[in-house]
Amino acid sequence: MNHNKSITLIFVCLLFSVNLFAQTQKEEKARNPEYEVPYELPTITGIKDALNSIRVYYESTSTQTIINAETGIEITNISSPNKNAIVSKGFSSEWSYTHGVVLSAFDYIDNVTGDKRFFNNNTKFYDFVIQYRPYFQKQAQTYGAREKIGAWGRILNFHALDDCGSITAAMIKTYQKDKNEEYLELINITADYISNKQLRLKDGTLARHRPQYQSIWADDIYMSVPFLANMGKLTGDNKYFDDAIKQIVQMAERLYVPEKSLFDHGWSVTSGDYDPRFYWARANGWTLMAMTELLSATPVDYPNRDKVLHLYRSMIRSLATLQNGSGFWHNMLDKPDTFLETSATAMFTFVIAKGINEGWINHVYGPVAITGWNAINSRILEDGAVDGTVEGTTFAHDNTYYYNRGTSKYATHGYGxxxxxxxxxxxxxxNRNIEIEPTRANARNSTFHFRLKNEWPVKGTSTN
Known part of the structure; x- marks a missing residue:
């Protein structure tokens, strides 16, 4: 009997020890952070793989052909126009501002990596446009002009900055490399439209009669400034740089809110100083993307460039504090109960990383860019589609609209x-000027540290 009691006691003690050990392990594990998105330093190989997967998805979206809208059959004989001819559907066939961002990005990836598979898409698309645009001009002359030509929209008759600014900015970049003189006609038509035909306020600020009479949109900073900046580079005419800077500065006078260091989505003459404010993420992204393009194109001492740089730096500082713990930003920047959105997160990640690389902002913002990229990467699907991007969004005047926007991998604003x-x-x-201390796996207290190498003494030398 005593022997059995001893065995039972030993068993109880062992069971207690095992339970205690398991509880201790559980408590120890609970002391370590659990990240929604991997909190780790990305690799160049991993990033290149992600970019390639997006490229492959993009290339798969369209045949880039001319088809009969009624039968869906490809039209190969272009000697005479067909009334039902349209451009085949698909992202890679579009004459659109979102496609312009992709093609500009392909040009940039070519500059960074030298991988020609990206830029080859630029030449392919713009040659396609140049080849078939005269065909649709003949179609319009024969059957009467249509407002839109399938995926090419209003390519024959621009009605808004959306119709030409971004997509032709990428065309300029493509021309700078392949020197196809046939591109110049559309480039010059766009320059004339933006400079002389697009609606402007009395002070020259680009505007729309939508949704209110004489409205300005933060989005239009991107729909105009990158084209103007690249036109300045192409022609050497400073009037384009001057107009680009004027657009940012004068739109900021109506849209930029210093207390938030953010841009309101839109403003109209009607509501004036008491216009309601909605800090939509992608609108702020468009603004910063445009500023980045202009800062890259103009010399450091160019007149009023410092005003743009101040806006850029102030916005970056504000955005760092507004980033969600996952690495994403919210659809409404100042409202953490709105959904986490992909396209704006990608825009902010780009402009922050760009600012560090160019020396426009301090290197301490590096972890914001890393966590932003990790968040974006979590939304790149296996087939290369980019998910979680808010659908096209108008300039609205109520939170309910912004809160309830849909998201989709088919919203093409996130790809570029x-x-x-x-x-x-x-x-x-x-970046050879920066030393990055990565996080440690399964560590209780570990973060990224970006250090500027020239601020620190060489190892082994005295700090005295």
């Missing part, structure tokens, strides 16, 4: 920014 972000992250990881 994701490509740009990846390219700039490669540059950041290759």
């Amino acid at each position: 920014p994701a490509l740009y972000a990846g390219a700039e992250m490669i540059r950041l990881l290759q």
Whole structure:
């Protein structure tokens, strides 16, 4: 009997020890952070793989052909126009501002990596446009002009900055490399439209009669400034740089809110000083993307460039504090109960990494860019589609609208920014002026540290 009691006591003690050990292990594990998105330093190889997967998805979206809208059959004989001819559907066939961002990003990836598979898409698309645009001009002359030509929209008759600014900015970049003189006609038509035909306020600020009479949109900073900046580079005419800077500065006078260091989505003459404010993430992303393009194109001492740089730096500082713990930013930047959105996160990641690489902002913002990229990467699907991007969004006047926008991998606004972000992250990881201390796996207290190498003494030398 005593022997059995002893065995039972030993068993109880062992069971207690095992339970205590398991509880201790559980408590120890609970003391370590559990990250929603991997909190780790990305690799250049991993980023390149992500960019390539997006490229492959992009290339798969369209045949880039002319088809009969009624039968779906490809039209190969272009000697005479067909009334039902349209451009085949698909992202890679579009004459659209979102496609312009992708093609600009492809050009940039080519600059960063030298991988010609990206830029080859630029030449292919713009040659396609040049080849078939005269065909649709003949179609319009024969059957009467249509407002839109399938995926090419209003390519024959621009009605808004969306119709030409971003997509033709990428065309300029493509021309700078392949020197196809046939591109110049559309480039010059766009320059004339933006400079002389697009609606402007009395002070020259680009505007729309939508949704209110004489409205300005933060989005239009991107729909105009990158084209103007690249037109300045192409022609050497400072009037384009001057107009680009004027657009940012004068739109900021109506849209930028110093207390938030953010841009309101839109403003109208009607509501004036008491216009309601909505800090939509992608609108702020468009603004910063445009500023980045202009800062890259103009000399450091160019008149009023410092005003743009101040806006850029102030916005970056604000955005760092508004980033969600996952690495994403919210659809409404100042409202953490709105959903986490991909396209704006990609835009912010790009402009922050770019600012560090160019020396426009301090290197301590590096972890913001890393966590932003890791968040974006979590939304790149196996087939290369970029998910979680908010659908096209108008300039609205109520939170309910912004809160309830849909998201989709078919919202093409996220692809170009994701490509740009990846390219700039490669540059950041290759930045020889910066030393990056990565996080330690399964560590209780570990973060990224970016250090500027020239601030620190060489190892082994005295600090006295």
